[in-house]
Amino acid sequence: MIEHRKGISIAVLLIMAPPLVTLIATAHQMIGTGGDGLIRAKAVTASAPTATQAPATAPAASGAPGATPTATPGATPGTAPAPTAAAAPPKPPAPVPGRSALDFSASRPAWETFLHDADPAAGKQLAANGKPAAGVQACVACHGQAGITPSGGIFPNLAGLSSEYLAKQLADFRSGARVQPLMNTVARALSEQEIGQVAAYYGTLAGPPMHVGEFGGDAARKLDVQGDGARALPACANCHGLRGMGEGPLIPRLAGQSREYFTDQMNAFRNGSRQNDDVGVMRAFSQRLTDAEIQALAAYYAGPAPQQR
Numbered sequence: 001m002i003e004h005r006k007g008i009s010i011a012v013l014l015i016m017a018p019p020l021v022t023l024i025a026t027a028h029q030m031i032g033t034g035g036d037g038l039i040r041a042k043a044v045t046a047s048a049p050t051a052t053q054a055p056a057t058a059p060a061a062s063g064a065p066g067a068t069p070t071a072t073p074g075a076t077p078g079t080a081p082a083p084t085a086a087a088a089p090p091k092p093p094a095p096v097p098g099r100s101a102l103d104f105s106a107s108r109p110a111w112e113t114f115l116h117d118a119d120p121a122a123g124k125q126l127a128a129n130g131k132p133a134a135g136v137q138a139c140v141a142c143h144g145q146a147g148i149t150p151s152g153g154i155f156p157n158l159a160g161l162s163s164e165y166l167a168k169q170l171a172d173f174r175s176g177a178r179v180q181p182l183m184n185t186v187a188r189a190l191s192e193q194e195i196g197q198v199a200a201y202y203g204t205l206a207g208p209p210m211h212v213g214e215f216g217g218d219a220a221r222k223l224d225v226q227g228d229g230a231r232a233l234p235a236c237a238n239c240h241g242l243r244g245m246g247e248g249p250l251i252p253r254l255a256g257q258s259r260e261y262f263t264d265q266m267n268a269f270r271n272g273s274r275q276n277d278d279v280g281v282m283r284a285f286s287q288r289l290t291d292a293e294i295q296a297l298a299a300y301y302a303g304p305a306p307q308q309r
């Protein structure tokens with residue numbers, strides 16, 4: 001009888017131990033990262049490799065607690081199995097958290113409310129006419145008739161970008177989180193409602209035809225689809241979608257943006273003059289690329305010059 005009881009306690013102990021260990025490890029880790037498990041922009045820029053080093057340079061360590069702050073959300077206490085399972089359960093397979101583009105925004109952003117019930121028809125009017133009374137030129141003057149710039153150059157296509165990404169950028173230009181004099185002036189002259197309207201409008205337009213991969217060579221293709229583990233560089237496609245199509249609400253399409261605009265943005269991330277990538281991923285990755293690689297990637301995503309399409 002006593003032997004029997006002892007057996008039960010050992011079994012209970014065995015069953016309880018793994019979830020308990022997970023729980024304690026998770027708590028420990030959450031305290032260590034400030035409670036929310038987010039990558040902090042400062043942490044990413046200060047010692048560049050931390051954000052992605054683990055998967056790239058130490059595949060064996062992936063999943064080890066503490067490997068990277070990004071690895072934590074999967075191991076929430078809620079995922080531990082109920083201790084009623086019959087045999088001593090193996091360590092619960094932490095489900096890989098689906099990456100949502102919202103993961104790249106630090107907190108509930110103000111611009112979300114700009115998009116509430118935003119009327120794309122009003123946005124179309126604004127895009128075509130601007131706001132002459134407030135000195136705002138029509139968007140079409142610089143961004144093209146249907147959001148595709150005829151000349152490329154420093155002017156990005158707005159067609160093919162999501163309403164969310166557009167609203168975020170306009171909000172960032174308005175607050176000064178993203179600096180570019182022309183667009184800071186434009187965005188500051190728009191109301192929150194108007195930002196929602198133009199963002200809703202441009203979000204409905206299809207991007208330019210795809211020519212990704214026709215230029216730029218194998219080096220660029222490799223960076224897009226594979227990245228470079230030695231430099232802890234994830235594939236661009238991991239976030240920006242296949243062939244730069246964009247992914248989710250907040251990761252922009254790269255396909256069809258001009259070489260000049262692309263290069264400007266990469267250099268701006270690299271030298272810190274563009275800092276509105278909330279968790280600093282683009283600032284970190286752009287620093288690991290050479291000038292020649294940025295040029296090759298620019299050609300890779302841009303395709304032929306607009307005049308030659």
Ligand code: HEC
Binds near residue numbers: 136137141157166
């Ligand atoms: C005088 C020219 C000009 C006008 C007018 C203008 N823009 Fe821009 N816009 C630019 C330039 C130049 C950039 C690139 C900024 C940079 O390099 O950071 C830009 C960038 C943007 C971006 C960022 C796109 C991205 O891929 O991140 C958005 C969104 C945008 N403009 C929306 C608008 C809207 C909406 C209007 C009309 C209300 C407008 N712009 C009017 C010149 C203009």
Ligand code: HEC
Binds near residue numbers: 156234238252276285
């Ligand atoms: C971990 C995810 C991630 C990876 C990997 C990544 N990016 Fe980004 N990238 C982003 C996010 C998020 C933004 C939008 C930042 C913002 O909100 O302004 C962005 C923005 C950009 C922009 C600015 C686009 C515009 O319209 O202004 C360029 C250019 C860019 N990325 C190029 C690249 C290239 C090239 C690679 C591969 C070497 C790459 N990215 C890898 C997440 C990523």
